[in-house]
Amino acid sequence: MTKKRWGEGVYNLISWFDIGKVAKATVMVVGAGALGNEVLKNLALLGVGNIIIVDFDRIEYSNLTRSVLFRTTDAEKQAYKSEIAAERIKEINPEINVIWLNGDIEKEVGLGYFRASNVIIGCLDSILARYVVNNYAFRLNKPWIDGGIRNLDGHASVYDKGKACYACSLADESKQNMAIREGCADVFQESLSFGRVATTPISASIIGAVQVQEALKIIHGYKDGDRFENFQVCRSLNSKSFYYEGMNMDAYSIISPNYFDNCPHHDSWENxxxxxxxxxxxxxxxxxxxxxxxxxxxxxxxxxxxxxxxxxxxxxxxxxxxxxxxxxxxxxxxxxxxxxxxxxxxxxxxxxxxxxxxxxxxxxxxxxxxxxxxxxxxxxxxxxxxxxxxxxxxxxxxxx
Ligand SMILES: [Zn+2]
Structure with missing residues (x-):
């Protein structure tokens, strides 16, 4: 029996799914916690060919309640999240290329990885980490998808050139100043270590799935208004935020705030x-x-x-x-x-x-x-x- 390509006989039955395009795509996932685990699992199952995983943390017992890729033995060894996540998604889909980087996204990850990616998915738990990813993604003209979870709730947003970015969306100017001013690196590290909120695997599954669904649209190049053979119309989250509230079972999306003209993140590096x-x-x-x-x-x-x-x-x-x-x-x-x-x-x-x-x-x-x-x-x-x-x-x- 000849070996089939990943997704053959399944994804090619879906009119809009291009197995070749997905296999060629490169996606960077920043943060391999609860949300990152869900995102990475989905990317592997869908056959996204090249995945870059960034995290600077080690696996702890408390992570096991909501991280589909981690095991008790990983917590015992206090293994790196990025390394173990890479190993496990390779088990799910051996055809993918995975690079794992254990380091701080602000200082220790080469910007070439951003440039090599089609889309960046942020699975972060601090404002400042998001601010940094936003800065680098816009600098290199790459769309990025933010996600966040708390208890049974969550949100996802897509940011891309020409539209309001994450920094524009920070309505509170003091937050912007905090991130812009020198020395934010330490605040950033601290908020990553101490600012954790309780989450459930439920919100991680839902928001992680929405983030990957939007990444697929970006990989395929689908835009708002594109039509498919069953007359479905594409609506993306570009410059919108999706909110999910589990306890009162509500989901809605709202348009991102206005484009901020003096936003420091809109200049990109050319040539x-x-x-x-x-x-x-x-x-x-x-x-x-x-x-x-x-x-x-x-x-x-x-x-x-x-x-x-x-x-x-x-x-x-x-x-x-x-x-x-x-x-x-x-x-x-x-x-x-x-x-x-x-x-x-x-x-x-x-x-x-x-x-x-x-x-x-x-x-x-x-x-x-x-x-x-x-x-x-x-x-x-x-x-x-x-x-x-x-x-x-x-x-x-x-x-x-
Ligand atoms: Zn902006």
Missing amino acids: IIEDINITTKTTIQDLFVYFEKRYGDNIEKIYLRNPFITHILIRPEERKYEAMIPDSKVQEFILKNDIKIGLEETAYKLPSPEGGYYFIDESFKWKNLTLEQVGVPDFDILHIETKSKDYYIELTSESF
Whole structure:
């Protein structure tokens, strides 16, 4: 018996379903908790060919009540959510390619993964994490689907270029300011760790299913008003939010708030260059030399999403610890070196803060460090400024 392609004899009986298109699609799922589990299960069952899973957490016992992909043994081992989710969806559908990334979406995930995706699905539980995904998705012109659950309720929304984005929808301007201002990274981490709300597997199944249903429309390129042979009309959630309330059995969708003209998230990066000669193993010095030779221009500034920390200052005693690590490694560093500090007492000394960003120039003392060592993740897109223009250079990926 010849082996059939995934979905053959099933999905090809559905008039609008294109097995080939779905198999070629790439979907990134940010967050592998209750909602992420449901989304990933559906993507695997539908035969979505390429799936990128991002999460920075480990599996705990409390996750088992609503995570279809996790087992008791995973919680015992405190295994990474992203890794186990990847393993389990491969068991469901061995034909799919899965990449799992254990890291913080704000700083440790290369923007190349966003660029390589057809659609990004957010399964997050904090405003700031959503804000970050929204920022990167719009920067790279990718639609993204937000989902959220609480108890028996949930919501899903689709955001795409030209329409109101998630940041536009934050009616409360103070929330926007909170996220925009420098230092939001710590707030973001904290809210992810402590801001959890009780959810049920029921709302996760419903909202996760709606998110994947909308992802399928995006993958197929279906727009509002498209008609199918049984005279069904496509209505998407583009610039709308769907709400589900389990206890009083209500479901409705409402149009997203107005487009916010001054929204900081609407600028996208154009003319991204894929440069096979730059990887995270390239040193800062080599990058300067190569860039000048290849592009005939001189680097003024490299924007780092993951600020490079030279020292950690402990205020009461004014003690200084030499760190030389990217911001995302600070917590690990503090634990490893048994540095006793409270949050109030911490201060970071940065090389050259300028408008919330940090720049490396030729006088950078640590120019023999590689991009990886200063905090640039694999498959990232470097934002380089020269006197005349901005360059966006995608680094070669080791895994993609
Ligand atoms: Zn916006």
